[in-house]
Amino acid sequence: MLLKRLPSTPLTYTFRRTFHKNSVLAFRKDDREFEHPLTRTVRILMNDLKTGFTQISKGQIPHPVVGFPQFTDVLIVGGGAIGSSIAYWLKEKSNPDSFHVAVIEQDPTYAKCATTLSVGGLRQQFSLPENINLSLFGAEFIRSLKKRFGPEADISFTPxxxxxxxxxxxxxxxxxxxxxxxxxxxxxxxxxxxxxxxxxxxxxxxxxxxxxxxxxxxxWFDPWSLLQLLKTGAEKKNAQYIHGEVVEFLFQERDDIIIKGREEGSFLQHPIAAVIKMPDGEIKTINFAICIIAAGPQSGQIAQKLDIGVGEGLLSVPLPVExxxxxxxxxxxxxxxxxxxxxxxxxxxxxxxxxxxxxxxxxxxxxxxxxxxxxxxxxxxxxxxxxxxxxxxxxxxxxxxxxxxxxxxxxxxxDFNKFDENGIVGPHPLFTNVYIATGFSGHGT
Structure with missing residues (x-):
């Protein structure tokens, strides 16, 4: 993939880099100051007001975000059960207007979505503690659906x-x-x-x-109904769903980060924006602070657009999902x-x-x-x-x-994980603003 280099700009991310204590992959070249989070928030909100992308009313339920945003704090690629759940919980655990979440979904009908075509199983009969705990959380979430989404919430759960x-x-x-x-x-x-x-x-x-x-x-339950509850719940909390296809990512050279093992003068190309193909063929670009790959069976293909699996060094390791x-x-x-x-x-x-x-x-x-x-x-x-x-x-x-x-x-x-058939959840080891949530291989909730 051809990397598009953008000129360096002052760092504006509000999330500081963290490194695994046993695997330091990079370090700061200098001590540049981050833009103050409050200043950044005011700047983004003012831009949204000027362009008409958001409506904010004090003391009222958040209005849906309209129009195509120039910037989002969190970009989620994939609006199925995993992507919509992430959007919902990000908003549920925060002030809905404190940051912007955009979900890119190629097919809003979900006609070919892995979620809606599944058999909707809920079980704890796994061999790994992580899968068992995830399913126990899912069971508690299903038990509290009416309390969370209202008395009409129903996914036809058969216990x-x-x-x-x-x-x-x-x-x-x-x-x-x-x-x-x-x-x-x-x-x-x-x-x-x-x-x-x-x-x-x-x-x-x-x-x-x-x-x-x-x-x-x-x-087991009706997966379509669960997906709609999660999606609607996320939208009510001001997550924005965008009908489009991610066709490319844009990168920025980060000369403030030195990668161990790279030759001198070779800097990290850091993803900062996604290029979206709209239903009418128009191409638009959305900048992000954090990107989450939750595209189910297509997650491996999305990762390749980030050079994951086709680059050098750590980027030579693919996301093993197909x-x-x-x-x-x-x-x-x-x-x-x-x-x-x-x-x-x-x-x-x-x-x-x-x-x-x-x-x-x-x-x-x-x-x-x-x-x-x-x-x-x-x-x-x-x-x-x-x-x-x-x-x-x-x-x-x-x-x-x-x-x-x-x-x-x-x-x-x-979304089959060829490596061990288990879910992949967490940050990419090189792109610290890219997170992955995919590869559950039909395990169910």
Whole structure:
């Protein structure tokens, strides 16, 4: 990518640089003074008033920001569940008018959004404390939706839990994971195979050793409704959503920072602005103090526009996130379907299923085997994949599923972290004003 160099200007960032105590990557060349935060705030607000980008009324609910801003304190790339959640919480934890937050979203209909095409699961059955704690927070957030967003707030949460099945080979790991989950505040129980059969007589447990059943704080919900609550909540607190596509970033040479290992006279190119392509093709530029990459499956592509993964040194390390397509099938079991208390069941083969409503409909899926990933250039569904790969597993696990009928299907994308399939959250090690929140790889809330 061609870097556009802009002339050096006085530093105006209100956030001071911090360095990891064990990994000092850079240091200040001189002791230039930052622009005083109050002075900077007044300057920005005066500019907004002159250009008509904001409306401020004392003692009233903040008015929505209108027009395209020249500057934003925080630029969030991606307006799905992660990006909208970040926008909401930034505003929730501060005075809504104290700083400006802009969210760039390429598709405001969210027709191809990873959030809206997901199955909307909530579970704490993970092996890493970070994922468990994130999900526990998500459970508490869902519990308090009406208090936070009003009595009409509803995401159709179904609290039937998760049932994760393990073969003899995976039983010990499942038991250890359950101990950790309960220590951190989750509520689940390990069931031997005969207890699983007692609770769920429609299951075939011949090749199952144990199962872990979530008793509280687990289930599934409507992801579209949750996204709309977060987005609307952020907008009410004066976060601005902009329909556009980030096509490029602009950089400024920072001669006040010396990078260890670089030759003398070579300075850091620091990102300071994003170039946005509007729906009508017009190109606009928005300057920022902080940029957050929360673009889901497209996060790796956005990072490359910042030279991450295609540059030198630290910039040679890519953001290991790419889109992976997953199929979700809607099926109907007309005779003797699993009961209304059926949990989201995850087989030790990776196949899953859960109820879809109160009738005999279920949704189900399974991740492809290594080397068999489907094409991500479209959202087409492969029905043959259901017949050959998924149906035999479902029919073996639930005998009633021998007579399944496929009623529909859709596909969506995971923001798949190729490194370890876990979320990447935090600052970039070189660009200290760039933060990353992506790569959750379909883990759910």
């Amino acid at each position: 039937h839990g998760y049932l994760v099945l393990a073969s003899e080979e995976g039983a010990e790991q499942l038991i250890e994971n359950s101990k950790l989950q309960n220590e951190l505040g989750a509520i689940n129980v390990i069931l031997p195979k005969h207890n699983i059969k007692d609770r769920f007589p429609w299951l075939n447990v011949d090749d199952v050793e144990v199962g872990c059943l979530g008793l509280e704080k687990e289930g 889109p992976r397509k997953r199929y979700v099938y809607v099926v109907e079991c007309e005779k003797d379907p699993p009961g209304l208390n059926t949990p989201m069941t995850i087989d030790h083969t990776g196949a899953y299923f859960r109820r879809d409503g109160l009738g005999g409909k279920f949704i189900c899926g399974i991740s492809p085997e290594i080397g068999d990933e489907p094409d991500v250039s479209n959202l087409d569904v492969n029905y043959e994949y259901f017949d050959k790969r998924l149906w035999p597993i479902l029919a073996q696990r639930v005998p009633a599923f021998n007579a399944l009928k496929v009623k529909g299907a859709w596909s969506g994308f995971y």
